[in-house]
Amino acid sequence: MARKPTSLIPRTHRELCEIAERWLLGTQRCRVAIAEPNVIVTDEHPDAIGFSGEKSVLVEAKTSLNDFRADLKKPFRICPQKGMGQARYYICEPGIITEDDLPERWGLLNVLPGGRVRIVRYSGHFLEVNYFAERSLLTACLYIQKPLKINTVQGRKIQLSPTFGTESKETEGI
Structure with missing residues (x-):
């Protein structure tokens, strides 16, 4: 059966990463999320990753x-213990990846019209995670002042500016 995306104008990779970041902050209730961190301190370069007190989620x-x-x-897909994320997902438009294509324990997210995300398959739990790479990534983002999106305890979303605090933006909800 031929596969084809359902939307007339396919989303760009960047748009999918931004949607994943919002999904991490909202549905997954991550306290910190980063879309396309683009730091070279780790072998794995996640498209989006989120952290809460008890979990890390890679998209x-x-x-x-x-x-x-x-x-x-990629080496960290062949040997999952070398990868980031206690939960791991692929995000795409419907029809690009099917459940049958997925590696063991990986989840699948489809982006619907309007940027809504539908969980096609939930991720299993990855017990062995490269925590060193996760910490290195977070540290590098802070060091180079990569804008991070952070959920506060009060439920507001704060995006840190490059000067960390002098121009931080605060918005209600997600």
Whole structure:
């Protein structure tokens, strides 16, 4: 059966990463989320990753089946204990990846019209996680002043500016 995305204008990789970041902050209730951190301190470069007190959630954005297949060949996909995220998801438009394509324990998110996210399959729990890489990524983001999105205890979302605090933006809800 031929696969094709359901929307007329496919979303870009960047748009999928931003949607994943919002999903991490909202549905997954992560306290900190980062879209495309682009730091070179780790071998794995997540498209989006979120952290809460008890978990880390990785999301990989895929715009094509070929991109997905290439991702499966990466060392931290072949040896899951080398990867980040206690929960791991692929996010794409419907029709690009099916449940049958997924590696063991990986979840699948579909982006619907309006940017809503539907969970097609929940992620299983990854017991062995590269916590060193996760800490290195967070530390590098803070060091280079990469804008982080943080949920406060009061439920507001704060995006830290490059000067950390002098121009931080605060918005209600998600």
